[in-house]
Amino acid sequence: MANVLKSFLITNEDLSDDTSPSVARKFLNEAKSTILTLQRVVKQRMTIETHNWASSAHQELHKIEADDSLAKHKALELEFERLLKAVVSQDVMNIVQKESVVDTLDLQTELERTKELFENYI
Incomplete structure:
Protein backbone atom coordinates (compact mmCIF):
# COMPACT_ATOMS: atom_id res chain seq x y z
CA MET A 1 0.00 0.00 0.00
CA ALA A 2 1.36 3.39 -0.96
CA ASN A 3 0.67 6.64 0.79
CA VAL A 4 -0.04 9.52 -1.51
CA LEU A 5 0.39 13.00 -0.20
CA LYS A 6 -0.47 15.91 -2.40
CA SER A 7 -0.30 19.53 -1.47
CA PHE A 8 -2.59 22.19 -2.80
CA LEU A 9 -1.48 25.69 -3.21
CA ILE A 10 -4.36 28.09 -2.97
CA THR A 11 -3.71 31.75 -3.21
CA ASN A 12 -5.24 34.21 -0.80
CA GLU A 13 -7.20 35.75 -3.64
CA ASP A 14 -9.10 32.45 -4.12
CA LEU A 15 -10.03 32.39 -0.44
CA SER A 16 -11.20 35.94 -0.01
CA ASP A 17 -13.49 36.30 3.01
CA ASP A 18 -16.41 37.76 1.09
CA THR A 19 -16.73 34.86 -1.41
CA SER A 20 -15.61 31.52 0.04
CA PRO A 21 -17.88 31.43 3.09
CA SER A 22 -20.81 32.77 1.08
CA VAL A 23 -20.27 30.17 -1.65
CA ALA A 24 -20.03 27.42 0.97
CA ARG A 25 -23.10 28.79 2.76
CA LYS A 26 -25.00 28.91 -0.53
CA PHE A 27 -24.02 25.32 -1.31
CA LEU A 28 -25.01 24.15 2.19
CA ASN A 29 -28.33 25.99 1.96
CA GLU A 30 -29.08 24.35 -1.40
CA ALA A 31 -28.14 20.93 0.01
CA LYS A 32 -30.34 21.56 3.06
CA SER A 33 -33.22 22.66 0.84
CA THR A 34 -32.85 19.55 -1.32
CA ILE A 35 -32.79 17.29 1.74
CA LEU A 36 -35.90 18.98 3.17
CA THR A 37 -37.70 18.59 -0.16
CA LEU A 38 -36.77 14.91 -0.31
CA GLN A 39 -37.98 14.44 3.28
CA ARG A 40 -41.34 16.03 2.39
CA VAL A 41 -41.70 13.84 -0.71
CA VAL A 42 -40.87 10.68 1.25
CA LYS A 43 -43.30 11.67 4.03
CA GLN A 44 -46.06 12.38 1.49
CA ARG A 45 -45.50 9.07 -0.25
CA MET A 46 -45.48 7.19 3.04
CA THR A 47 -48.69 8.97 4.05
CA ILE A 48 -50.32 8.08 0.72
CA GLU A 49 -49.16 4.46 0.97
CA THR A 50 -50.38 4.23 4.57
CA HIS A 51 -53.72 5.78 3.60
CA ASN A 52 -54.09 3.40 0.65
CA TRP A 53 -53.27 0.41 2.83
CA ALA A 54 -55.65 1.55 5.58
CA SER A 55 -58.41 2.17 3.05
CA SER A 56 -57.85 -1.23 1.49
CA ALA A 57 -57.82 -2.92 4.88
CA HIS A 58 -60.99 -1.05 5.87
CA GLN A 59 -62.78 -2.17 2.70
CA GLU A 60 -61.64 -5.75 3.21
CA SER A 69 -73.42 -11.18 8.44
CA LEU A 70 -74.88 -12.70 5.27
CA ALA A 71 -73.79 -16.19 6.32
CA LYS A 72 -75.36 -15.71 9.77
CA HIS A 73 -78.55 -14.37 8.19
CA LYS A 74 -78.74 -17.35 5.83
CA ALA A 75 -78.14 -19.79 8.70
CA LEU A 76 -80.91 -18.13 10.71
CA GLU A 77 -83.24 -18.29 7.71
CA LEU A 78 -82.57 -22.00 7.29
CA GLU A 79 -83.07 -22.64 11.00
CA PHE A 80 -86.32 -20.65 10.98
CA GLU A 81 -87.57 -22.60 7.97
CA VAL A 88 -96.45 -27.27 10.64
CA SER A 89 -95.76 -31.01 10.67
CA GLN A 90 -96.81 -31.11 14.30
CA ASP A 91 -99.96 -29.13 13.46
CA VAL A 92 -100.79 -31.56 10.66
CA MET A 93 -100.30 -34.50 13.02
CA ASN A 94 -102.57 -32.83 15.57
CA ILE A 95 -105.27 -32.25 12.93
CA VAL A 96 -105.09 -35.85 11.75
CA GLN A 97 -105.23 -37.18 15.30
CA LYS A 98 -108.02 -34.83 16.44
CA GLU A 99 -111.16 -36.62 17.42
CA SER A 100 -113.28 -33.67 16.31
CA VAL A 101 -112.36 -34.20 12.66
CA VAL A 102 -114.97 -36.63 11.52
CA ASP A 103 -114.98 -36.54 7.76
CA THR A 104 -112.38 -36.06 5.08
CA LEU A 105 -113.74 -32.69 3.99
CA ASP A 106 -113.09 -31.18 7.44
CA LEU A 107 -109.61 -32.70 7.43
CA GLN A 108 -108.88 -31.24 3.97
CA THR A 109 -110.09 -27.78 5.10
CA GLU A 110 -107.88 -27.86 8.21
CA LEU A 111 -104.84 -28.97 6.19
CA GLU A 112 -105.37 -26.22 3.60
CA ARG A 113 -105.69 -23.61 6.35
CA THR A 114 -102.43 -24.83 7.90
CA LYS A 115 -100.74 -24.81 4.48
CA GLU A 116 -101.82 -21.18 3.91
CA LEU A 117 -100.45 -20.16 7.30
CA PHE A 118 -97.17 -21.87 6.47
CA GLU A 119 -96.93 -20.14 3.07
CA ASN A 120 -97.65 -16.75 4.67
CA TYR A 121 -94.70 -17.23 7.04
CA ILE A 122 -92.31 -17.94 4.15
Missing part, protein backbone atom coordinates in the same frame (compact mmCIF):
# COMPACT_ATOMS: atom_id res chain seq x y z
CA LEU A 61 -62.87 -5.67 6.81
CA HIS A 62 -66.29 -4.42 5.70
CA LYS A 63 -66.43 -7.16 3.07
CA ILE A 64 -65.58 -9.81 5.66
CA GLU A 65 -68.17 -8.39 8.06
CA ALA A 66 -70.80 -8.32 5.30
CA ASP A 67 -69.98 -11.89 4.26
CA ASP A 68 -70.13 -13.00 7.89
CA ARG A 82 -86.64 -25.91 9.61
CA LEU A 83 -88.45 -24.96 12.82
CA LEU A 84 -91.47 -23.71 10.89
CA LYS A 85 -91.69 -26.99 8.99
CA ALA A 86 -91.47 -28.89 12.27
CA VAL A 87 -94.29 -26.82 13.75
Whole structure:
Protein backbone atom coordinates (compact mmCIF):
# COMPACT_ATOMS: atom_id res chain seq x y z
CA MET A 1 0.00 0.00 0.00
CA ALA A 2 1.36 3.39 -0.96
CA ASN A 3 0.67 6.64 0.79
CA VAL A 4 -0.04 9.52 -1.51
CA LEU A 5 0.39 13.00 -0.20
CA LYS A 6 -0.47 15.91 -2.40
CA SER A 7 -0.30 19.53 -1.47
CA PHE A 8 -2.59 22.19 -2.80
CA LEU A 9 -1.48 25.69 -3.21
CA ILE A 10 -4.36 28.09 -2.97
CA THR A 11 -3.71 31.75 -3.21
CA ASN A 12 -5.24 34.21 -0.80
CA GLU A 13 -7.20 35.75 -3.64
CA ASP A 14 -9.10 32.45 -4.12
CA LEU A 15 -10.03 32.39 -0.44
CA SER A 16 -11.20 35.94 -0.01
CA ASP A 17 -13.49 36.30 3.01
CA ASP A 18 -16.41 37.76 1.09
CA THR A 19 -16.73 34.86 -1.41
CA SER A 20 -15.61 31.52 0.04
CA PRO A 21 -17.88 31.43 3.09
CA SER A 22 -20.81 32.77 1.08
CA VAL A 23 -20.27 30.17 -1.65
CA ALA A 24 -20.03 27.42 0.97
CA ARG A 25 -23.10 28.79 2.76
CA LYS A 26 -25.00 28.91 -0.53
CA PHE A 27 -24.02 25.32 -1.31
CA LEU A 28 -25.01 24.15 2.19
CA ASN A 29 -28.33 25.99 1.96
CA GLU A 30 -29.08 24.35 -1.40
CA ALA A 31 -28.14 20.93 0.01
CA LYS A 32 -30.34 21.56 3.06
CA SER A 33 -33.22 22.66 0.84
CA THR A 34 -32.85 19.55 -1.32
CA ILE A 35 -32.79 17.29 1.74
CA LEU A 36 -35.90 18.98 3.17
CA THR A 37 -37.70 18.59 -0.16
CA LEU A 38 -36.77 14.91 -0.31
CA GLN A 39 -37.98 14.44 3.28
CA ARG A 40 -41.34 16.03 2.39
CA VAL A 41 -41.70 13.84 -0.71
CA VAL A 42 -40.87 10.68 1.25
CA LYS A 43 -43.30 11.67 4.03
CA GLN A 44 -46.06 12.38 1.49
CA ARG A 45 -45.50 9.07 -0.25
CA MET A 46 -45.48 7.19 3.04
CA THR A 47 -48.69 8.97 4.05
CA ILE A 48 -50.32 8.08 0.72
CA GLU A 49 -49.16 4.46 0.97
CA THR A 50 -50.38 4.23 4.57
CA HIS A 51 -53.72 5.78 3.60
CA ASN A 52 -54.09 3.40 0.65
CA TRP A 53 -53.27 0.41 2.83
CA ALA A 54 -55.65 1.55 5.58
CA SER A 55 -58.41 2.17 3.05
CA SER A 56 -57.85 -1.23 1.49
CA ALA A 57 -57.82 -2.92 4.88
CA HIS A 58 -60.99 -1.05 5.87
CA GLN A 59 -62.78 -2.17 2.70
CA GLU A 60 -61.64 -5.75 3.21
CA LEU A 61 -62.87 -5.67 6.81
CA HIS A 62 -66.29 -4.42 5.70
CA LYS A 63 -66.43 -7.16 3.07
CA ILE A 64 -65.58 -9.81 5.66
CA GLU A 65 -68.17 -8.39 8.06
CA ALA A 66 -70.80 -8.32 5.30
CA ASP A 67 -69.98 -11.89 4.26
CA ASP A 68 -70.13 -13.00 7.89
CA SER A 69 -73.42 -11.18 8.44
CA LEU A 70 -74.88 -12.70 5.27
CA ALA A 71 -73.79 -16.19 6.32
CA LYS A 72 -75.36 -15.71 9.77
CA HIS A 73 -78.55 -14.37 8.19
CA LYS A 74 -78.74 -17.35 5.83
CA ALA A 75 -78.14 -19.79 8.70
CA LEU A 76 -80.91 -18.13 10.71
CA GLU A 77 -83.24 -18.29 7.71
CA LEU A 78 -82.57 -22.00 7.29
CA GLU A 79 -83.07 -22.64 11.00
CA PHE A 80 -86.32 -20.65 10.98
CA GLU A 81 -87.57 -22.60 7.97
CA ARG A 82 -86.64 -25.91 9.61
CA LEU A 83 -88.45 -24.96 12.82
CA LEU A 84 -91.47 -23.71 10.89
CA LYS A 85 -91.69 -26.99 8.99
CA ALA A 86 -91.47 -28.89 12.27
CA VAL A 87 -94.29 -26.82 13.75
CA VAL A 88 -96.45 -27.27 10.64
CA SER A 89 -95.76 -31.01 10.67
CA GLN A 90 -96.81 -31.11 14.30
CA ASP A 91 -99.96 -29.13 13.46
CA VAL A 92 -100.79 -31.56 10.66
CA MET A 93 -100.30 -34.50 13.02
CA ASN A 94 -102.57 -32.83 15.57
CA ILE A 95 -105.27 -32.25 12.93
CA VAL A 96 -105.09 -35.85 11.75
CA GLN A 97 -105.23 -37.18 15.30
CA LYS A 98 -108.02 -34.83 16.44
CA GLU A 99 -111.16 -36.62 17.42
CA SER A 100 -113.28 -33.67 16.31
CA VAL A 101 -112.36 -34.20 12.66
CA VAL A 102 -114.97 -36.63 11.52
CA ASP A 103 -114.98 -36.54 7.76
CA THR A 104 -112.38 -36.06 5.08
CA LEU A 105 -113.74 -32.69 3.99
CA ASP A 106 -113.09 -31.18 7.44
CA LEU A 107 -109.61 -32.70 7.43
CA GLN A 108 -108.88 -31.24 3.97
CA THR A 109 -110.09 -27.78 5.10
CA GLU A 110 -107.88 -27.86 8.21
CA LEU A 111 -104.84 -28.97 6.19
CA GLU A 112 -105.37 -26.22 3.60
CA ARG A 113 -105.69 -23.61 6.35
CA THR A 114 -102.43 -24.83 7.90
CA LYS A 115 -100.74 -24.81 4.48
CA GLU A 116 -101.82 -21.18 3.91
CA LEU A 117 -100.45 -20.16 7.30
CA PHE A 118 -97.17 -21.87 6.47
CA GLU A 119 -96.93 -20.14 3.07
CA ASN A 120 -97.65 -16.75 4.67
CA TYR A 121 -94.70 -17.23 7.04
CA ILE A 122 -92.31 -17.94 4.15
